[in-house]
Amino acid sequence: MSEIVIKNLNKYYGKNHVIQDVSLNIDSQSFTVLVGPSGCGKSTILRMIAGLESINSGTISIDGNIVNDLSPKDRNIAMVFQSYALYPHMTVYNNMAFGLKLEKLTKDEIDSRVYDAAKILQIEELLQRKPKQLSGGQRQRVAIGRAITRKPKVFLFDEPLSNLDAALRVQMRVELAKLHDQLDATMIYVTHDQTEAMTMADKIVVLDQGKISQSGSPMDLYHNPKNLFVGGFIGSPKMNFIKTRILKKSSQSISIDLLGQKSFLLKKTGTNLKTGDEITLGIRPEHLKISKDLKNAWKGKVFVVEKLGSGTFLYLDKEGEPLVVETDGDSKIKVGDTINVAFNPDKCHVFNANKEVI
């Protein structure tokens, strides 16, 4: 058991209110990802959980004990840093054994823990090397190994994959997920990469300017973003946003202007919106279809074609940001073509002027 409860957490850097009244429950043995753009406060929250950053107000408790005033070593946590933060003058073995020696464990116990961790991470043959003789991926494994050997209740990861190349990042992502299954520990993971968040998390917490924008399971966030920010942040390529307004509102549905070409009917009930209100329509590239059907459709000119093999992204010219459409990998559409794009009304998100979903 190692549940983490954060209540009304606040942090100021001088006059900057960087963490604004954040409350969050992290379930025992869950993999929680804090995600957001740089400067949103995600690393600060992680560092406050670790005890590396002081807390201005609010509480953090691990397993029911408030840890606000405990030093990092008494919180039973381990942390993996973006820069790996290995001890350069120590061998891999000693890097991993450093914390254990401080705990005054027996030589045999230290040995077995280090070798076990090395085995899990497949770095057994590197144990006698120094960090500077290792590649980036190997260093990151050692950093993770250092965390594993201490058998902490909570693992904290601060953008651990950011310094790795793309291929290695994908591989380590899978291994971290596997590791989470093996260790049954609570893991909190900070990243700015929504792909990492989507692929690894049980629960994603999206942060924006020091506040929790939305939290929930990856698919929940993907399908039901609560606001414009989450809608735009989760998913790649990002959700298309179309600024428009309500043409007519009836009890069961609203009719909106679709890029000046056509009116478009959405089933929305019980909203406070009135005819003439400004709204933003959001739809993901994968929910746009190229079809001959002219209902709920829009005609546009293709100006960029991105072929990924598995799929193709078409960038259509419109006012403001281009409209991105995902289609088959073997699509024959070329730059300059005019295509008819059908909107799936069930997959459309409507955001009001306050950028909240309705």
Add this chain to the structure above:
Amino acid sequence: MTFFNFIVYVVIGVSAVLSYFVLANWAHDYLVGKFSKKNLQDSIFRPWIFMAPALIILLVYLIYPVSETIRLSFFDNYGREFTGVSNYVWALNDSDFRQSILNNFLWLIVVPTTCTFLGLTIATLADRVWWGVFAKTLIFMPMAISFVGASVIWKFVYEYRGAGNDQIGILNAIIVYFGGHPHAWIAIPFWNNFFLMVIMIWIQTGLAMVIFSAALRAIPEETLEAARIDGASEVRIFFYIIIPFLSETIVVIWTTITILVLKVFDIVLAMTNGQWGTEVLANLMFDWMFRGGGDSGRGSTIALFIMLGVIPIMIWNLRRFKMEQER
């Protein structure tokens, strides 16, 4: 007028150097082009043209004095008659010389170690208090004072007046204030060596501190945080993480101060002139070389002993430097 002369000399000097390089380079191209079919860029002579001025200066001001000193050490006091190793025999039997060797050793052990230790401690601690910058400024200031200037200051600190008189030296003043007896500090054999070392430490700690401060900044914060999470106390972090990080810096500072200490001269000359058992090699050499008519034989011999002391550290330094380059 002098200013005008100065400008003229600078202009003449700079243009002489410039024309040397331009003309020598041109002559090289002309001659090599005439006698060799090879590409001019590959010429093995060109580096020598550019190194020549430096090599000549080295030769005149370094190699010649050394060889001349070696020669003089085998001659009599006027450098006229060959006397074999008699100067060396004299040195090894001379009580002043032995005392100097002993004192130099004492300086070598105490000063670099204390400076390094204090510099590191102060650099570490000063970063943790709000008045750290002020403290560092104060500690760095003696660096700007010459050894002789510092000696004059400390002469006042150690100043002695007979009991019953007003003590103008601060050390004795404090001791008398608390009911003690004044002492002539720099005349107390053996311990007076340490009172002189204090001056060097006072000056050199600033240097060590400034370099350590910079090196400490270079230690990544995340590594220290990782150690903190690993459960290391601040003291342990200092000894197990910070010190290994600084090992290169420690060696650099330690050797720099060691070499400086081997040549210690001004402080001893100004404070005691080697009396009361404080003699050191450099002062002894100066004494024999230039005082009482001068004895170039014995002076040179002592100078060679100083060089003998510096050489191993130099070689070690160079080797370390080379190793660093190769890594």
